[in-house]
Amino acid sequence: MTSSQVPKFEGWLGNDPTSADGNMTWGPYTAKAWDETDIDIRITHCSVCASDLSTLRSSWSPAEYPCCVGHEIVGVAIRVGSAVTNGISEGDRVAVGPQSDACLGRRGECRECASGKENYCHVHLTGTYNGRYLSGEKSFGGYGRYIRVPSYFVFQVPNGLPSAHAAPMMCAGVTTFSALKRNGCGPGKNVGIIGIGGLGHFGILWAKALGAEKVVAISRRSNKREDAIRLGADEYIATEEDEDWVGAYKMRMDVVICTVSSSKMPLEDYLSCLRTDGCFVQIGLPEDKFPPFRAGLLASRCAKVAGSFIGAPHEIREMLQLAVDKNVVPWVTERPMKDANAAIVDMAKGKARYRYVLVNDG
Incomplete structure (x- = not known):
């Protein structure tokens, strides 16, 4: 990929706690440096999660502003690294959830990663936004045009599952699915x-x-x-x-x-x-x-x-397939990405029935 083909990473940025009141600003950000295990994704859909609001408000802990939230993401793979081994190719429809990396044994023994519980990695778990990769670089989320994510946490969306339905499954969906299935x-x-x-x-x-x-x-x-x-x-x-x-x-x-x-x-x-x-x-x-x-x-x-906390990669794959097999249809309302500020304000007011999905033009 030539420099002219590298995506322009930009999105809705929160710069302080008032951004949760509909004050995010559109602007550029620096994505993590490219690695051959990464996938670049053109975002088509990103669902609005209550976690987005809590992070923008710094409710759980101080956010690292500027912060681009959004971790229920569906899009198209436009660049796939030479070391990607999960079968994803350029042009595939893919999804990303709240987690974009874990130690995966790269920093010594990790019982959680070794046992298929990567979502409970306590050595180094990277959130899709407001997190830090092993390199120390910052993670940015899906309220934007493009996202770069390590391929281990990128998933193919099965045929027959609409993108607007798959997006909220990546956090709200798998969090409930995992809790039910494991119990x-x-x-x-x-x-x-x-x-x-x-x-x-x-x-x-x-x-x-x-x-x-x-x-x-x-x-x-x-x-x-x-x-x-x-x-x-x-x-x-x-x-x-x-x-x-x-x-x-x-x-x-x-x-x-x-x-x-x-x-x-x-x-x-x-x-x-x-x-x-x-x-x-x-x-x-x-x-x-x-x-x-x-x-x-x-x-x-x-x-x-x-x-119970989000879901492991194997649970996400199982969930997406179950959604197709059982025709699981979440209740979503699609809204333009340009209206992200209005969407988070309405979400905070409890108006969503029951998930807003931001959609990029084109």
């Missing part, structure tokens, strides 16, 4: 999904696709009941409106996936819904502390509280 969701199981939003609506879709016997959608109010049933939920709980729902659902669920990020949620009530050997899995990331609960709620039924 036993399948035939004969009753599953609860707390929070009906970008993550939660995927939780309902995957639980049904994985064959759960009964899926119970859980939200504070009844205003999302109709949506949840249309998505495939068998039952619905409005915790602030339904009388004695705690008694009605005591010890009825095998797996409960919590997508909400609140330190004030009625955690003990949720735990009371677990059957013997049941599991409560937290995937929402509160900006403050987790609610306290009595240990007896777990000990008395051999239950457990677990966490």
